Amino acid sequence: xxxxxxxxxxxxxxxxxxxxxxxxxxxxxxxxxxxxxxxxxxxxxxxxxxxxxxxxxxxxxxxxxxxxxxxxxxxxxxxxxxxxxxxxxxxxxxxxxxxxxxxxxxxxxxxxxxxxxxxxxxxxxxxxxxxxxxxxxxxxxxxxxxxxxxxxxxxxxxxxxxxxxxxxxxxxxxxxxxxxxxxxxxxxxxxxxxxxxxxxxxxxxxxxxxxxxxxxxxxxxxxxxxxxxxxxxxxxxxxxxxxxxxxxxxxxxxxxxxxxxxxxxxxxxxxxxxxxxxxxxxxxxxxxxxxxxxxxxxxxxxxxxxxxxxxxxxxxxxxxxxxxxxxxxxxxxxxxxxxxxxxxxxxxxxxxxxxxxxxxxxxxxxxxxxxxxxxxxxxxxxxxxxxxxxxxxxxxxxxxxxxxxxxxxxxxxxxxxxxxxxxxxxxxxxxxxxxxxxxxxxxxxxxxxxxxxxxxxxxxxxxxxxxxxxxxxxxxxxxxxxxxxxxxxxxxxxxxxxxxxxx
Numbered sequence: 001x002x003x004x005x006x007x008x009x010x011x012x013x014x015x016x017x018x019x020x021x022x023x024x025x026x027x028x029x030x031x032x033x034x035x036x037x038x039x040x041x042x043x044x045x046x047x048x049x050x051x052x053x054x055x056x057x058x059x060x061x062x063x064x065x066x067x068x069x070x071x072x073x074x075x076x077x078x079x080x081x082x083x084x085x086x087x088x089x090x091x092x093x094x095x096x097x098x099x100x101x102x103x104x105x106x107x108x109x110x111x112x113x114x115x116x117x118x119x120x121x122x123x124x125x126x127x128x129x130x131x132x133x134x135x136x137x138x139x140x141x142x143x144x145x146x147x148x149x150x151x152x153x154x155x156x157x158x159x160x161x162x163x164x165x166x167x168x169x170x171x172x173x174x175x176x177x178x179x180x181x182x183x184x185x186x187x188x189x190x191x192x193x194x195x196x197x198x199x200x201x202x203x204x205x206x207x208x209x210x211x212x213x214x215x216x217x218x219x220x221x222x223x224x225x226x227x228x229x230x231x232x233x234x235x236x237x238x239x240x241x242x243x244x245x246x247x248x249x250x251x252x253x254x255x256x257x258x259x260x261x262x263x264x265x266x267x268x269x270x271x272x273x274x275x276x277x278x279x280x281x282x283x284x285x286x287x288x289x290x291x292x293x294x295x296x297x298x299x300x301x302x303x304x305x306x307x308x309x310x311x312x313x314x315x316x317x318x319x320x321x322x323x324x325x326x327x328x329x330x331x332x333x334x335x336x337x338x339x340x341x342x343x344x345x346x347x348x349x350x351x352x353x354x355x356x357x358x359x360x361x362x363x364x365x366x367x368x369x370x371x372x373x374x375x376x377x378x379x380x381x382x383x384x385x386x387x388x389x390x391x392x393x394x395x396x397x398x399x400x401x402x403x404x405x406x407x408x409x410x411x412x413x414x415x416x417x418x419x420x421x422x423x424x425x426x427x428x429x430x431x432x433x434x435x436x437x438x439x440x441x442x443x444x445x446x447x448x449x450x451x452x453x454x455x456x457x458x459x460x461x462x463x464x465x466x467x468x469x470x471x472x473x474x475x476x477x478x479x480x481x482x483x484x485x486x487x488x489x490x491x492x493x494x495x496x497x498x499x500x501x502x503x
Contacts, residue, residue, distance in 0.1 A: 156315025372422025
């Protein structure tokens, strides 16, 4: 039986729509590539996001007929029937605290309204198929959340909602970059099963990282770097290549002596932590509810200076809420049951800026709203400003020197340091935000999925650096490979139920 091609590229070269003719091509080498209707493809490698955008017709082909979609009717325009879904961060919002309380702005909507989106406004043209909507909510385990405020969803629930939003539009081809990012194992299995069952309505192409486990239903792989396709074919035939590339991605230990020397340079910039027995952070029977729905109940917990904590829990158990209380992003943060350095939080006694002077953080929420027009270097400099998105007008020589040491440690090129945030790879965006979080030597470093989506080598570099960090660390990550070395954990189970222990 012969199958039509979904996508076909023949000696194809591409440029960014906004780039002039003299700008570099998206990939250096011409691309020959084909996906047939009976194949299930995953794209892997440092060039995967750019390649997924090529497949979703977001770049200009040098020769228009070098990119075709044979399975589409001539009346169907690719941009109208192809959905590209990229999990960069959480829902955008005017302020991070808008996620936790009622704010009257454009994002004040229920989960159902968010998922339906423009479908509601275009109802007279394309009536909503509510049976289809209900099936999507049920398959993604979003039923029961329809009337919940969308900004109050957990990161994992938000990602499933965004997937539902894409499916509501009934695309012919769904292209997803990092579909399992930020999902706990149960949610990962759920989303994988949903994606497996979708073709042919719609067909699905995934973008995955080297370290991701391939879903068992994936039949074909393409390994892509900045030059173009390195290898492509069936999973069985590419197993050796994939393992080889994964091995190359773990090359951090090569030239280990040089890497350790660079980290020693950074260690010299660390400040000596205070020798105090008073907890750096303490929660005393803290409870939080959203509109009467409990999220945390009677939580008691202490963090001492220099301790390394893994904050665990399934999606929706309150991890992000816990961190938002610490950083005073949550309106319920002003609670005398929350203490820092032994001092109770009270309105009028400490300001948001006082609290965050000694805290550094990186999170999906921050990633989602960070300005795209800051360069990699400028992004780092904003770490010296509490809650700052605007680079400081003046940097001391000591601050400049510290930045240079970090850039050298992570082998950041001159081109990358001057590239705008919005044009960086997702891995480099995450790296810039990681350095931004740690650059001022905070007493408390909060890393909420900070290493997720980074290239494997970058993750190893960050993890090695964090082994030597003298301050306290709170880390969230569903994959152990994306969490720094920790010696303690707190696991949130449900309101009023949690575990605290040592590893």
